[in-house]
Amino acid sequence: MSNRLYGPLADVSGDAGYAADHPQRVGFFTDTSVCIGCKACEVACKEWNGLPDPDGDALTLTGMSYDNTGALGANSWRHVAFIEQAVPAPADGGDLLAALADSDGDGDDDGGATRWLMASDVCKHCTHAACLDVCPTGALVRTEFGTVIVQPDVCNGCAYCVSACPFGVIDRREDDGRAWKCTMCYDRLRGDLEPACATACPTDSIQFGPLDELLAIAQTRLDEVRQAGVPEARLYGEDPEDGVGGTGAFFLLLDEPEVYGLPPDPVVTTRDLPAMWRRAGLAAATLAVGVAVSFAGRRS
Amino acid sequence: MKRGAEAEMVPEAEFRSYYGRPILKIPRWKAPHLPAYLYLGGLSGASAVMGAAAAVTGRRALARAGRVTAAAAAMGGTGFLVAELGRPERFLHMLRVAKPTSPMSMGSWLLAAHSALAGAAAGSDLTGVAPGLGATAGAASALTGPLLATYSAVLLADTAVPAWHEAYRELPFLFAGSALASAGAAGLAATALSQGADRGPAARMAVLGAALELAAAVQLERGMGLTAETYQQGEAGQMMRAARWLTPAGAVAALAARRSRAAALAAAGLLTAGAVATRVGVFKAGPASAADPKYIIASQRATTSRNWRRFPPAPAGAGGGGQSSR
Numbered sequence: 001m002s003n004r005l006y007g008p009l010a011d012v013s014g015d016a017g018y019a020a021d022h023p024q025r026v027g028f029f030t031d032t033s034v035c036i037g038c039k040a041c042e043v044a045c046k047e048w049n050g051l052p053d054p055d056g057d058a059l060t061l062t063g064m065s066y067d068n069t070g071a072l073g074a075n076s077w078r079h080v081a082f083i084e085q086a087v088p089a090p091a092d093g094g095d096l097l098a099a100l101a102d103s104d105g106d107g108d109d110d111g112g113a114t115r116w117l118m119a120s121d122v123c124k125h126c127t128h129a130a131c132l133d134v135c136p137t138g139a140l141v142r143t144e145f146g147t148v149i150v151q152p153d154v155c156n157g158c159a160y161c162v163s164a165c166p167f168g169v170i171d172r173r174e175d176d177g178r179a180w181k182c183t184m185c186y187d188r189l190r191g192d193l194e195p196a197c198a199t200a201c202p203t204d205s206i207q208f209g210p211l212d213e214l215l216a217i218a219q220t221r222l223d224e225v226r227q228a229g230v231p232e233a234r235l236y237g238e239d240p241e242d243g244v245g246g247t248g249a250f251f252l253l254l255d256e257p258e259v260y261g262l263p264p265d266p267v268v269t270t271r272d273l274p275a276m277w278r279r280a281g282l283a284a285a286t287l288a289v290g291v292a293v294s295f296a297g298r299r300s
Numbered sequence: 301m302k303r304g305a306e307a308e309m310v311p312e313a314e315f316r317s318y319y320g321r322p323i324l325k326i327p328r329w330k331a332p333h334l335p336a337y338l339y340l341g342g343l344s345g346a347s348a349v350m351g352a353a354a355a356v357t358g359r360r361a362l363a364r365a366g367r368v369t370a371a372a373a374a375m376g377g378t379g380f381l382v383a384e385l386g387r388p389e390r391f392l393h394m395l396r397v398a399k400p401t402s403p404m405s406m407g408s409w410l411l412a413a414h415s416a417l418a419g420a421a422a423g424s425d426l427t428g429v430a431p432g433l434g435a436t437a438g439a440a441s442a443l444t445g446p447l448l449a450t451y452s453a454v455l456l457a458d459t460a461v462p463a464w465h466e467a468y469r470e471l472p473f474l475f476a477g478s479a480l481a482s483a484g485a486a487g488l489a490a491t492a493l494s495q496g497a498d499r500g501p502a503a504r505m506a507v508l509g510a511a512l513e514l515a516a517a518v519q520l521e522r523g524m525g526l527t528a529e530t531y532q533q534g535e536a537g538q539m540m541r542a543a544r545w546l547t548p549a550g551a552v553a554a555l556a557a558r559r560s561r562a563a564a565l566a567a568a569g570l571l572t573a574g575a576v577a578t579r580v581g582v583f584k585a586g587p588a589s590a591a592d593p594k595y596i597i598a599s600q601r602a603t604t605s606r607n608w609r610r611f612p613p614a615p616a617g618a619g620g621g622g623q624s625s626r
Contacts, residue, residue: 130459134401155393160404163325163464164459169325178386258316261317264596267600269459275469276472279469280472283475287476290512291349295354
């Protein structure tokens, strides 16, 4: 029964009660260094999952970048972030940064450049999923693939998961009253198909597969990118020692997580739940003693 | 490192973010539903204990006031809770499972048990039917009551919302004090309106509760880094400041309540207003802290995270994604 709330967990499906012959844990590795911002993942996701556009705002512009989706939500289960950055000229930048610094493409270093970061965000399918932990109805469940899904026929729209998710992923559809998020295309997984977003991605920025295979691929790719002259490249979410026990959807990022709208060091809130209950118990005892003391005096 | 030292350092920092957009979802819970539930749950829980203690010590009027208040507040609170759901007709799904990792699941079972006990105690008291069972139910509701009054602090704290989660040590005591004062206020009002009733215990509960509520509120803001400002600014700040006047004023009035019926009624009004203001303030701080990514980034950067130290530094002079949030 160790690490059920926090810390590394080798077999998430087994911990959730599946028999030992359950399928291996699958996930996404999103390599943002090859994302071209085409949003095919967003479109494929909405098409396959039949996501509605209840406010009719699919054509609204945010005015801040090519990102007109804004954020993950009840009706957007993939979200491509666009970040425009001024980068300094590299002292000894290697090929990649030198090419970036050459903003007009004439072969000279222009002493500075703009770079675009693009990243397709998705539900992280955490090892320790706060949404699942706090769900009071059992609508959120762990699947045999180690992913986390909402059962729409059970959800009563209490919205606890919305406040609990440290990544701000899951949300309630206000016209329908229930919480929705990425299912990692559970229906397709059951039919031995890859999720729609990974299938549609033209550059293999979104890779789907068994989590341990993806981790090995990601490590190799990270070394490659760093050697190509991007020392600040890093993996995000791959570490089973992190605050959510590692994620089922992890990323290769080229800058700090918060630049992409990701929390720098997310922690599953239920890590502190035993301590919270102890404090609440102590406070309840204080209340009872307070009443007892108030009645202890002689009658006036 | 002491938490106070961080508070001074953190505001100096510049935070990079994704166009200043929130990292978290803004809680979908709304006012007045959630603050009303917090207040009524606390009132019901502490009133049940007051009713049971009054029954044991032979104070008939106060026992009835405690039992009736406990039952009515539990019913009202349940109504607000159901109205808060996206699918209210599915409220019974709350009792589909019993899940220790979900404070809302535990709270639903607690509320169901407490409501039944408080309802039975009040019903028996008012109708005179089955007095033995009623007294037993009333005594049992003195066990569920304190838990009902403080579990809702865990309900809020067990989220990713910085203003709520970072307050998990102090929130239960704030709610316990606020509940004690609320029930004391109800007891004062009831005893002021009934001839010859003993106002002493309710007055003492009110004063003790007000003291605990104030001490916990001070400690709560002191225990936080940058996030403390979400309790000081905006609507949350107005409510917390109002409570800081209303609650002590109510306590002072409660001190005079044993001699003066007017003072008892004034104390009841002031303490109730203070308790409601506290609950609204705590509620409003949550969405405010989720809306600005700087609170998440500040608190997660402030922890000596192994994760963060592993990341190599950003390239010097690299502009943030969009703008920084301060």
